[in-house]
Amino acid sequence: MKTIVINRAIKYRIYPNEDQKDLINKTFGCVRKVYNMGLELQQGLHTADMKSMSRNELNQFCNHVWKDELEYLREVDKFALTNSLFNLSNAFKNFFDKKGRYPRFKSKKDHKMSYTTNATNGNIAVERTGTKCGRIKLPKLGWVEACIHRDPEPGAVLKNATISMSQSGKYYVSILFAITVEAASPVMPDIKKTLGLDYSSPLFYVDSEGCSPEVPHAFRRVEQRLAKEQKRLARMVKGSKNYEKQRLFVARLHERASNQRKDFCHKESRKIANSWDTVCVEDIDLRAMSGTLRLGKSTMDNGFGLFRGFLQYKLEEQGKHFVVIDKWYPSTKTCNHCGAYDPSVQLGQKEWTCPQCHKVLRRDPNAARNIRDEGFRTIKRRMEDIRLAV
Numbered sequence: 310m311k312t313i314v315i316n317r318a319i320k321y322r323i324y325p326n327e328d329q330k331d332l333i334n335k336t337f338g339c340v341r342k343v344y345n346m347g348l349e350l351q352q353g354l355h356t357a358d359m360k361s362m363s364r365n366e367l368n369q370f371c372n373h374v375w376k377d378e379l380e381y382l383r384e385v386d387k388f389a390l391t392n393s394l395f396n397l398s399n400a401f402k403n404f405f406d407k408k409g410r411y412p413r414f415k416s417k418k419d420h421k422m423s424y425t426t427n428a429t430n431g432n433i434a435v436e437r438t439g440t441k442c443g444r445i446k447l448p449k450l451g452w453v454e455a456c457i458h459r460d461p462e463p464g465a466v467l468k469n470a471t472i473s474m475s476q477s478g479k480y481y482v483s484i485l486f487a488i489t490v491e492a493a494s495p496v497m498p499d500i501k502k503t504l505g506l507d508y509s510s511p512l513f514y515v516d517s518e519g520c521s522p523e524v525p526h527a528f529r530r531v532e533q534r535l536a537k538e539q540k541r542l543a544r545m546v547k548g549s550k551n552y553e554k555q556r557l558f559v560a561r562l563h564e565r566a567s568n569q570r571k572d573f574c575h576k577e578s579r580k581i582a583n584s585w586d587t588v589c590v591e592d593i594d595l596r597a598m599s600g601t602l603r604l605g606k607s608t609m610d611n612g613f614g615l616f617r618g619f620l621q622y623k624l625e626e627q628g629k630h631f632v633v634i635d636k637w638y639p640s641t642k643t644c645n646h647c648g649a650y651d652p653s654v655q656l657g658q659k660e661w662t663c664p665q666c667h668k669v670l671r672r673d674p675n676a677a678r679n680i681r682d683e684g685f686r687t688i689k690r691r692m693e694d695i696r697l698a699v
């Protein structure tokens with residue numbers, strides 16, 4: 310029996326006491342401090358035309374030089390500092406591999422408050438004490454009160470924990486577990502069990518059956534509210550008492566919208582992954598797929614990338630297929646009935662008539678069916694290659 314190891318994270322809300330809060334906030338600061346010191350150091354080396362430090366050298370430098378200079382660095386979790394420097398090294402690596410921009414200094418104002426610590430010798434533990442209550446043990450902090458809404462799977466091995474604070478001042482810990490599972494044998498693709506999804510802005514998606522998901526009303530409500538309150542915030546005097554109050558309020562709305570969106574994406578992807586064997590999507594613009602909220606855009610739009618990610622792992626863990634078709638495949642301008650290509654189809658056009666077979670085609674379902682068929686051809690080819698290679 311073949312087994313594979315998969316990583317799965319669970320995010321818990323934690324309720325630190327005042328002392329624990331102090332230490333967590335201090336750690337956020339120290340993590341930012343060493344990141345910025347590391348960045349300055351590497352920058353200095355680069356301008357002097359010298360070789361940059363490896364991540365281990367940076368870490369040694371932190372342990373032997375910075376910790377002597379700045380005593381307070383010793384008070385916080387050492388893994389948090391190491392991970393921060395490793396993150397910096399990764400940022401540089403991405404930059405040199407042309408996959409990211411040059412690392413920037415982190416400021417207290419515009420950066421996410423978080424740090425990651427590693428699991429060793431039982432320094433991190435999750436314990437349930439009631440239906441939803443419990444506690445989580447974290448390095449330096451000891452036991453922190455927590456809401457245990459979900460138990461880790463039996464046999465899951467704890468890897469690391471990321472402690473974070475949201476904009477509205479709530480604390481969370483996301484714990485990464487490694488789980489060994491039996492590898493599902495690959496399902497043979499079948500066109501009857503293949504679904505195509507065409508990304509569509511107000512509807513989220515239109516599938517090859519012509520259906521769209523039902524986006525809960527509550528969503529739209531929070532969204533509209535968010536837009537309104539955001540506008541109010543923009544009109545307020547920065548730094549004033551009212552501004553601060555409004556900022557917190559907007560941050561809470563953002564959190565609520567983001568939670569609703571995540572919940573929706575989980576449910577929708579579960580439904581599809583259980584009823585279909587192969588799901589095909591287009592390779593769309595990465596910006597539209599990002600999981601973060603952007604102003605002026607529907608929160609659902611920003612969730613499509615999240616949704617695709619959930620869908621992929623939910624299919625693959627069952628030996629099913631998630632197929633991304635080529636970005637240049639003309640899914641909207643090809644007739645699904647006869648295969649004719651019509652370059653005159655416009656972006657905003659909802660319907661068009663095929664010049665060859667004269668069928669009236671609805672834009673989105675037609676595109677979704679083309680995505681399904683092209684994806685099916687791709688997966689068949691891929692499976693054939695695997696079979697030939699064995």
Ligand SMILES: [Zn+2]
Nearest residue numbers: 644647663666
């Ligand atoms: Zn046609």
